Amino acid sequence: MLSSWSLLLALASYAVSREITFPPVAGIQHPIYGFAVDEDAAELDITMMMSGITTFAHLPYVHCLANESEDVEKYDIAILGAPFDTGVTARPGARFGPTGVRQGGIRIGAEFSWNVYTGRNAFLEGFRVVDCGDAPLTFLDNTIALKQLDKAHKVISGRKANHTGYTVPRIITLGGDHTTTLPALRSTYHHWGAVSVIHFDSHIDTWDPEVLGGGLSHYAGVNHGTFLHIAHEEGLIKNTSIHAGIRAPMANKKYDLKNDKACGFSILTARDLDKFGTQGIIDKLKERVAGSKVYISVDIDVLDPSYAPATGTAEVGGWTTRELLTILDGLDGIELIGADVVEVAPIYDNPGETTVLAAAEVVHSLIALMAATPVNALS
Numbered sequence: 001m002l003s004s005w006s007l008l009l010a011l012a013s014y015a016v017s018r019e020i021t022f023p024p025v026a027g028i029q030h031p032i033y034g035f036a037v038d039e040d041a042a043e044l045d046i047t048m049m050m051s052g053i054t055t056f057a058h059l060p061y062v063h064c065l066a067n068e069s070e071d072v073e074k075y076d077i078a079i080l081g082a083p084f085d086t087g088v089t090a091r092p093g094a095r096f097g098p099t100g101v102r103q104g105g106i107r108i109g110a111e112f113s114w115n116v117y118t119g120r121n122a123f124l125e126g127f128r129v130v131d132c133g134d135a136p137l138t139f140l141d142n143t144i145a146l147k148q149l150d151k152a153h154k155v156i157s158g159r160k161a162n163h164t165g166y167t168v169p170r171i172i173t174l175g176g177d178h179t180t181t182l183p184a185l186r187s188t189y190h191h192w193g194a195v196s197v198i199h200f201d202s203h204i205d206t207w208d209p210e211v212l213g214g215g216l217s218h219y220a221g222v223n224h225g226t227f228l229h230i231a232h233e234e235g236l237i238k239n240t241s242i243h244a245g246i247r248a249p250m251a252n253k254k255y256d257l258k259n260d261k262a263c264g265f266s267i268l269t270a271r272d273l274d275k276f277g278t279q280g281i282i283d284k285l286k287e288r289v290a291g292s293k294v295y296i297s298v299d300i301d302v303l304d305p306s307y308a309p310a311t312g313t314a315e316v317g318g319w320t321t322r323e324l325l326t327i328l329d330g331l332d333g334i335e336l337i338g339a340d341v342v343e344v345a346p347i348y349d350n351p352g353e354t355t356v357l358a359a360a361e362v363v364h365s366l367i368a369l370m371a372a373t374p375v376n377a378l379s
């Protein structure tokens with residue numbers, strides 16, 4: 001008893017003998033590990049990367065979804081979470097995807113992001129990148145939730161960008177199941193017209209709602225395997241769109257692929273990578289979308305389940321994380337006007353956080369592509 005008291009006392013005096021001073025900005029997201037690196041270099045301390053509220057890559061949080069009439073801090077590239085997973089056909093859980101991807105990105109930050117391959121830092125290219133948090137989406141009614149997401153995109157992309165030369169902010173959505181891409185494409189259509197989609201996925205997702213909705217109801221037909229069909233019907237995408245990493249089976253011998261083509265897509269399969277190599281895939285993607293604005297949608301199930309087990313409809317025989325990142329970085333120069341990473345369902349991840357680490361790095365690459373090539377809105 002006595003000895004434990006003396007131990008406590010010793011510990012207490014040890015503690016008070018240390019001078020603990022919290023930095024003046026403790027609890028605030030930046031500039032400790034955020035954006036104002038140049039002005040506040042003295043406060044830069046990468047050892048505090050676990051502090052504050054977890055935004056993606058410690059970016060400043062902005063209340064982008066405040067009333068449209070209210071002024072908020074300006075931004076150029078916005079991260080937006082879309083916690084929605086009631087459009088899935090297999091394992092649910094992607095409503096926790098935005099939180100998972102932010103957790104996966106805890107070691108990413110502006111101060112430590114000089115890319116060893118490209119020699120560039122995506123966060124320091126003159127664009128203000130922020131995290132807008134998650135859109136408020138009901139989990140009880142898909143129709144209402146998707147309308148809420150339409151509205152969130154409208155408000156966020158509708159504010160004037162920080163950059164004086166490029167007026168429309170671009171959004172990177174953290175899904176959410178893949179249905180969440182539909183509101184994003186409605187929003188990009190508003191600013192940029194129809195776009196080419198580069199769709200990384202093991203599934204085509206152009207399924208006719210009659211096929212994948214089971215013909216039950218219109219409501220049932222709007223889901224994570226039909227949204228590209230609907231985007232085509234709504235005129236949001238060009239016929240120069242392309243899938244990459246496809247390997248999941250079709251429901252019909254001929255109809256699904258015929259319908260896919262009619263929706264404007266061509267296909268690079270997962271095994272095409274063995275034939276053409278990463279550079280070959282990059283060349284084919286760039287050739288297909290040449291001359292148009294591009295939206296990139298990354299279903300994390302494009303990766304093999306050994307690299308991304310935490311997803312709703314895992315398909316074996318996919319790409320590695322390195323291959324996907326090489327291909328994404330190789331798309332440098334395309335006019336990327338919007339992007340997303342979807343179908344991350346953290347509950348199925350392993351203790352090594354394999355999937356969320358991969359998803360966060362994909363987001364990092366998407367930011368880099370946007371920062372490398374500014375895009376003007378339609379005048």
Ligand SMILES: *[C@@H]1O[C@H](CO)[C@@H](O)[C@H](O)[C@H]1NC(C)=O
Nearest residue numbers: 065066067068069070071155
């Ligand atoms: C948003 O602002 C407008 C104009 O100031 C106001 O009429 C409207 O009630 C506000 N909406 C909300 C939800 O606060």
Ligand SMILES: *[C@@H]1O[C@H](CO)[C@@H](O)[C@H](O)[C@H]1NC(C)=O
Nearest residue numbers: 035126127128129162163164
């Ligand atoms: C935002 O805009 C201001 C005013 O034009 C500029 O000084 C600042 O560098 C911009 N921020 C970023 C991160 O580019």
Ligand SMILES: *[C@@H]1O[C@H](CO)[C@@H](O)[C@H](O)[C@H]1NC(C)=O
Nearest residue numbers: 238239240241261264265266
């Ligand atoms: C896309 O549609 C346009 C106009 O309808 C047509 O001229 C063109 O050949 C089509 N391209 C492809 C790749 O299908």
Ligand SMILES: [Mn+2]
Nearest residue numbers: 201203299301
């Ligand atoms: Mn998929």
